[in-house]
Amino acid sequence: MSTREGNLEAPTRHAVDWKGETFYDEGECLHELERIFDICHGCRRCVGLCHAFPTLFDLVDEGKTGELDGVDKRDFWKVVDQCYLCDLCYMTKCPYVPPHPWNLDFPHAMLRAKAIRFRKGEVKAAEKFLASTDVHGQFAGIPVVVQLVNAVNRTGFARGLMETQLGVDRKAWMPELASQRFRWGAAKSAASVVTNGQRTPGKVAIFSTCYVNYNEPGIGFDLLKVLAHNDIPYVVVEKEQCCGMPKFELGDLESVERSKDANIPVLAKYAKEGYAILSAVPSCTLMFKQELPLLFPGEADVLAVQDAMWDPFEYLVARHKDGLLKTDFNTALGKVSYHVPCHGRVQKIGRKTEEMFRLIGERVSVELNTVERCSGHAGTYGVKKPYHSIAMKIGKPVFKAMAKPGADGQGPDWISSDCPLGGHHIAQGMGNNDLPVPRLAHPLSLLRTAYGLA
Template structure:
């Protein structure tokens, strides 16, 4: 007898992407029909993203008012609206495994995306947009960086990017760093190693494309925090993109290539007793969840999974071990903090909030809802307006601090979500508080940054805004 709901914690089946049947379109559409019918009868996820309203509109406006009245050719409209945030699976759906209905909406969407990609349905512009290693190759090159950043802020350039690359002219776009994290970071600190009961006493930092090439100050603030706490650290000797942008496209072969480049390197650090740390939740999630689900029998993948930490997950564990310094010298005032989707689905709890609340003179207002950015989804011409619409409740919730009035800072563990939220503040005329990554906030509180003015402030969102 089918249960009405599922009280067991959700489990994930490995992704059968190396089985030829995985790419059978007819079988995939049949599975989508099965899952869509269940979603139609439930509708709990209608407020999460654009995928579910798109699906329910197709059904409600169809010939029968049921899924059998929807032309399967329209299923791809639903697939295109899914940006793999995983919230439906982890926070809403009562029918995830081990429930007998076995609903895994995100991985059903991923299967469809993989079929579309293999059939040549993804445009070259989208592939380029997801090639973060290529974009970052220009970072740190004198004159080139300044030229690229300046050109990207002009109206003609943004109009050209919109027509050629499909990048919305009003969407916030990251700038290239004049000096990458790898070049700017101080030499590794390896003199002191204090292991806790739960946490290793040395850290290997997986720089990530974004932090290394676009916002190295986030990585530098992480290093300052580790140094202040006497935690030995090093930066992973070499790396490629984690593969998340390619996963969102359905380009699983490129994800596998990234895995092949990263995992052997990271596994060596794991064997040597390092905690491996990434300051971008999506990158952390790739190594904790998506790559292990693609390669469930690879022992090195499992080793890296067990060694991978979110920065505040690690710092929180150090606190429980009695090893985190709390000698904070500067209050932060009112902080409106956003929990990114890919942090939520790691099932680590509100660790960033927990650490920030240790700071005297700091009031943290936490908003736990999708910002709408979701990687390339938030910048594409077709989906940027939808992303702004999805994020509007977040913008409004963060603008009014629970302590009353506007916040002094807005912050998100996901740097892209943070800038998207800052743009939402600007577009909706909600004021202009400082935008700072939580690691930057912690560095300020420790007195490791000279002034709070060192926090990043929202840049002009576009030449036309």
């Protein structure tokens, strides 16, 4: 059989049998890693994606035989440590994914290894705390306390303590807590529902996300202003917990299940009532669109939420195709360097944010520079002491590309990414590399600006 046979179809994904009898069998997992790593060593197409593949190939090249059999299996964990489950190797690079007979799923093999390590108790308490976004966000919105916490966290002493106790690199950018939570300040809209044969649902439910709720509520409020301007009624979902992505990246699948059990019954109600569910953070959107359906493939409510979940720009562009989006843009954006985040790319929706920028550019001045490459931030990976410098190295081509001069020879007026954490990482990386750092704004904030909304 040809190694290419059966692989002319789009990549397909198998469910993760994480409750099966052998999933946590370390011996079987290492055997599968050996099979996959040997294929990757012979291909090396993904060498430029992240640090996991260079780590693997260095282990092989520096081994006794120059082949995988010269690598100590204990060193396989070094590869696992470098994978942040971005899914790009599966979705954009690997020629051997299903339906290819080699059935190669690198990210889910890494997830299995991470889950085994977590179950064995080898994940430190500090890493667990970093992934507990609902816990350290609880101070957000509390008067005086927020200002005090933010002020303390900016001091060298606090950053040094965070480095020694939590493993957070003292040089890494960290988000501040918001003085007002998004969920506390968001009011339900009262616009009428338009239902004239459109493909898009005419009403929206907002899943706030931990980051927007606790750290940058302005992104959420800008989304609400855009929806209101377009006469799209919206509600903020009645209650929510973290989507589970930070725990997923640790391999803590039991915690992912607890988040699912809290969120899915609430979100399924909105899905069944005909709402489009929007999340302004790509990783959270992806969790409901892909990861939960693969972890819980037999649950009808999970699949209902999957069908109802939209990236905001996916929804707004579809709304435009329905002839229901206002295009009364009146404020020029100038030169915009826009970064496509990895968890947006693997949603298989195309460059919807870029489409919106180009739509704006039909009415007012927008000179767009799109950069589609990993910024290196990757959730908590980019802030951890062992990986921060690597994350900066991974992102260096992005930092340079984002600084590309416009037609006037000057740098961009704005830098922007759908991933707010990735956007701040890019801004820091540009500054670290002596590149001019323009204003940073989320694409939803730039869309609100283009509409001329206060």
